[in-house]
Amino acid sequence: MTPLSQTNFLKTLPELVIARLPERLQRIQVHQPYRWLIQFHYGETRLHYEVSSAKYRPGWELGFHCEAGDHNLNRYLLMGFRRHLFEIKDVLGPTVEAEMWDKGWTKIYEVYPDGELNKAYQEAIATRMAEFIVCLHPIFVDLRGAVAAVYR
Numbered sequence: 001m002t003p004l005s006q007t008n009f010l011k012t013l014p015e016l017v018i019a020r021l022p023e024r025l026q027r028i029q030v031h032q033p034y035r036w037l038i039q040f041h042y043g044e045t046r047l048h049y050e051v052s053s054a055k056y057r058p059g060w061e062l063g064f065h066c067e068a069g070d071h072n073l074n075r076y077l078l079m080g081f082r083r084h085l086f087e088i089k090d091v092l093g094p095t096v097e098a099e100m101w102d103k104g105w106t107k108i109y110e111v112y113p114d115g116e117l118n119k120a121y122q123e124a125i126a127t128r129m130a131e132f133i134v135c136l137h138p139i140f141v142d143l144r145g146a147v148a149a150v151y152r
Contacts, residue, residue, distance in 0.1 A: 001116070001119060002118060003116060003117055004117045005117070006036070006086060006117060007035060008030065008060040010035070010036075010051070012038070012122070013051060013125065013129075016122060016123060016126035017040065017130050017133075020126055020130035022134065025079055025134065028040045028133070031045055036052060036053045037050055038051050038052075039065075040129075040133065042137075044088050046066075046067045046069070047064075047065070047067070047069045047077070048064070048065055048067070048085045049062075049132060050063060051125060055090065058066070058110050059114040060111070060112045060114075061099060061111055062125070062132055064107065064140065065105065066078060066105060066106040067105045073117070073147060075104075076147060077140070077144075078108075080142075080143040080146075081136070081139060081143070082098050085098055088108070091131075091135045092135055095110040095112065108136060112125060112128055114125075
């Protein structure tokens with residue numbers, strides 16, 4: 001199978017992810033702030049789904065990142081996702097983690113095993129990212145709505 005460059009792998013990934021989402025979630029927006037990652041969001045760029053080159057082991061990190069300037073919001077979202085972690089792991093599998101990160105950020109993620117950057121591997125990553133979005137987004141919407149209700 002023909003290999004893809006990392007640039008082309010990420011550049012063409014969003015259309016594959018979006019095509020795998022149910023219609024109600026296909027309005028997702030795409031952002032690529034750096035060449036080694038791609039982000040998906042629904043209007044709040046600091047609260048986003050992300051596919052990025054894993055830093056400390058081979059593979060790709062896939063997940064939901066809470067990088068709001070409000071560290072209390074990030075922690076609240078993490079605690080909310082942790083309350084659902086058994087359900088999340090039941091759907092996505094045992095490799096999913098929910099943890100504090102640097103700069104007061106948090107994330108719910110897994111490191112997807114490394115593979116050759118080709119179309120088949122790209123399709124597998126796209127399918128897995130879509131599974132993350134479908135599983136996590138209803139939880140995020142409920143948590144975000146609870147925060148918004150407090151600040152009305």
